[in-house]
Amino acid sequence: MIPERLLNWVVFAGLLAVPLWAIVADEPFTITLVTRAVILAIAAVGLNIALGIGGLVSLGHAVFFGLGGYAMGILAYHAQTYTSLDLFGLSLAGTKSMPIIWLVAVVVSALAAWVIGLLSLRTSGVYFIMITLAFGQMFYYFAISWSTYGGEDGLSIYVRNGFPGLNTLVPIQFFGLCFALLCIVLFLNARLQNAPFGLALNAARQVPTRVETVGLNPMRLKLVAFVISGAITGLAGALFADLNRFVSPTMFNWQLSGELIVLIIIGGVGRLYGPVVGACLFVALEHWLGALTEFWHVYLGLILLVIVLFARGGIIGLLTGKEGAHV
Amino acid sequence: MSTLLIIEQVLNGLQFGVMLFLMAAGLTLIFGVMGLINLAHGSLYMIGAFAAAAVAGATGSFVLALAAALAVAAIAGALIEITVIRRLYGKAHLDQVLATFALILIFSEGTRWLFGSFPLFLNIPDYLSGPVALPGGIQYPLYRLTLIAVGLLVGLGLWALIERTRIGIQIRAGENDREMIAALGVDIRLLYTLVFAIGAALAGLAGALVGAIQSVQVGMGEPVLILAFVVIVIGGIGSIKGAFIGALLVGLTDTLGGIFLPELFKLFMEPGAATQTGSALASMAIYILMSLVLIWRPTGLFGARA
Numbered sequence: 001m002i003p004e005r006l007l008n009w010v011v012f013a014g015l016l017a018v019p020l021w022a023i024v025a026d027e028p029f030t031i032t033l034v035t036r037a038v039i040l041a042i043a044a045v046g047l048n049i050a051l052g053i054g055g056l057v058s059l060g061h062a063v064f065f066g067l068g069g070y071a072m073g074i075l076a077y078h079a080q081t082y083t084s085l086d087l088f089g090l091s092l093a094g095t096k097s098m099p100i101i102w103l104v105a106v107v108v109s110a111l112a113a114w115v116i117g118l119l120s121l122r123t124s125g126v127y128f129i130m131i132t133l134a135f136g137q138m139f140y141y142f143a144i145s146w147s148t149y150g151g152e153d154g155l156s157i158y159v160r161n162g163f164p165g166l167n168t169l170v171p172i173q174f175f176g177l178c179f180a181l182l183c184i185v186l187f188l189n190a191r192l193q194n195a196p197f198g199l200a201l202n203a204a205r206q207v208p209t210r211v212e213t214v215g216l217n218p219m220r221l222k223l224v225a226f227v228i229s230g231a232i233t234g235l236a237g238a239l240f241a242d243l244n245r246f247v248s249p250t251m252f253n254w255q256l257s258g259e260l261i262v263l264i265i266i267g268g269v270g271r272l273y274g275p276v277v278g279a280c281l282f283v284a285l286e287h288w289l290g291a292l293t294e295f296w297h298v299y300l301g302l303i304l305l306v307i308v309l310f311a312r313g314g315i316i317g318l319l320t321g322k323e324g325a326h327v
Numbered sequence: 328m329s330t331l332l333i334i335e336q337v338l339n340g341l342q343f344g345v346m347l348f349l350m351a352a353g354l355t356l357i358f359g360v361m362g363l364i365n366l367a368h369g370s371l372y373m374i375g376a377f378a379a380a381a382v383a384g385a386t387g388s389f390v391l392a393l394a395a396a397l398a399v400a401a402i403a404g405a406l407i408e409i410t411v412i413r414r415l416y417g418k419a420h421l422d423q424v425l426a427t428f429a430l431i432l433i434f435s436e437g438t439r440w441l442f443g444s445f446p447l448f449l450n451i452p453d454y455l456s457g458p459v460a461l462p463g464g465i466q467y468p469l470y471r472l473t474l475i476a477v478g479l480l481v482g483l484g485l486w487a488l489i490e491r492t493r494i495g496i497q498i499r500a501g502e503n504d505r506e507m508i509a510a511l512g513v514d515i516r517l518l519y520t521l522v523f524a525i526g527a528a529l530a531g532l533a534g535a536l537v538g539a540i541q542s543v544q545v546g547m548g549e550p551v552l553i554l555a556f557v558v559i560v561i562g563g564i565g566s567i568k569g570a571f572i573g574a575l576l577v578g579l580t581d582t583l584g585g586i587f588l589p590e591l592f593k594l595f596m597e598p599g600a601a602t603q604t605g606s607a608l609a610s611m612a613i614y615i616l617m618s619l620v621l622i623w624r625p626t627g628l629f630g631a632r633a
Binding site: 051057123125126127141148254261265297298300302304309 | 366420426429432436439550553564606610617626
């Protein structure tokens with residue numbers, strides 16, 4: 001059995017080593033693949049804050065992923081067509097600068113998470129799952145019917161957005177950027193888990209009544225967690241759109257919400273590196289099984305079924321020999 | 328806006344509503360009795376539609392096709408209950424969501440593997456096609472009228488089954504106290520399989536009936552599944568009556584919203600912008616309805632417990 005801390009370092013080193021190897025071997029596609037895994041990992045780390053620590057089974061996190069994507073798409077679209085973005089009587093210019101796009105993506109998704117959270121957290125359990133799923137579908141249909149920004153066809157952005165001092169069109173530089181963000185997000189997550197807020201949230205998941213009796217408001221703790229979680233997933237959405245240079249309503253698709261949960265479960269719920277391991281494995285499976293058979297989702301489904309029924313701790317649980325994620 | 332158009336749209340909304348009810352009734356029954364959230368219910372809808380399309384293609388009989396949809400969906404439901412679902416009772420909702428999500432992946436890709444990616448077509452039989460004249464001079468498609476009738480009849484049958492038969496008493500008892508009913512000598516495992524198969528058969532029937540007016544394709548079940556979730560959130564989870572009222576509300580809101588919201592906005596906006604805003608808002612109308620119900624009653628209109 002491997003200690004979890006060692007396993008985390010191995011994963012971390014592997015994520016850095018594979019793209020570096022790909023430069024030497026001159027395989028730019030591998031770098032893109034790892035970048036994809038890193039971005040999905042950021043989204044899943046975001047979801048893991050709500051799901052793993054807060055116990056909020058959100059089946060609508062694609063909303064924030066999509067909002068981040070559209071924040072990037074709309075800003076870059078106005079910049080590339082030299083048109084202004086008219087919002088509430090204000091006339092704003094588009095932008096191709098990543099930091100501004102990220103900020104907008106985070107703020108917009110956080111706001112959406114606040115509204116959706118306020119409504120959905122009135123309920124719990126199965127209701128919460130169904131309601132988040134329904135809100136996801138609402139955004140999906142809204143994006144389809146919103147013809148100003150491409151409707152069902154989506155928006156193509158011709159040149160990847162820029163970051164000061166970097167050439168983001170070089171795969172390894174864009175990878176570096178995403179990897180740095182993943183590190184920041186993981187660091188924040190680790191700090192949050194052990195901060196008073198994280199501990200209170202953990203308690204609110206396990207025994208809400210007791211948390212309430214000591215004078216904390218479980219509903220508010222969960223709402224804050226949901227907002228932080230949505231904001232991080234929104235950031236990942238902006239990066240994902242930049243990776244593909246394309247946004248479409250499929251980013252809002254409920255299947256994506258399901259897959260984000262799947263990433264966490266494959267890796268291990270509530271563990272810091274669970275989403276990272278899950279995302280790497282998911283992208284690897286998609287790449288290899290997808291090359292072998294057109295119907296690779298069948299195998300993904302079977303693997304998932306086996307993990308849910310027999311290996312509750314996910315891959316990290318299997319490797320470290322500890323089933324429970326929470327110490 | 329003529330009265331005729333309004334009546335026609337109300338009928339369309341009713342038709343959509345009763346079909347949603349067939350889906351939602353199974354979901355809410357399964358949740359009420361077994362406490363299980365079943366994402367794969369949409370797959371059973373799809374399986375029903377594919378079974379009907381295959382049998383109709385082979386035999387040409389619509390009645391046989393419907394029978395096949397019912398039978399195949401019920402058998403598929405019983406099979407997954409025995410192999411997978413049975414292990415999920417009493418587990419965390421997260422596990423149920425994931426396992427049934429896995430079932431969706433398996434069923435969708437499996438169906439694509441069997442039938443290919445192209446949609447199949449299920450034709451309305453001759454004796455049900457064409458319009459029928461209603462009082463007031465309305466011409467309305469006979470098939471859609473039949474769907475409304477079938478939906479209402481199935482609803483009535485379900486009510487009779489649950490309120491008036493021995494099995495219904497056992498189902499209701501199972502909802503309240505599963506240990507007690509098991510102690511009284513009822514085979515609770517068999518009862519659960521039966522309830523799941525009934526829910527599956529209803530979903531399969533809905534799939535086959537709707538498949539004749541839309542195309543039969545992989546992934547057809549999930550949008551309906553999510554609408555059925557909206558229905559039972561509005562109606563209250565576990566309540567068949569709630570599912571019925573909720574389904575009609577959602578069906579009518581969706582259909583009427585799509586027609587009347589753009590018209591409404593045309594009263595005070597220019598036509599182009601009005602159509603755009605109206606149809607965008609119409610696509611969100613049922614979710615807004617759901618939010619309003621939630622603010623008013625977090626457990627739904629007829630929900631007893633959270």
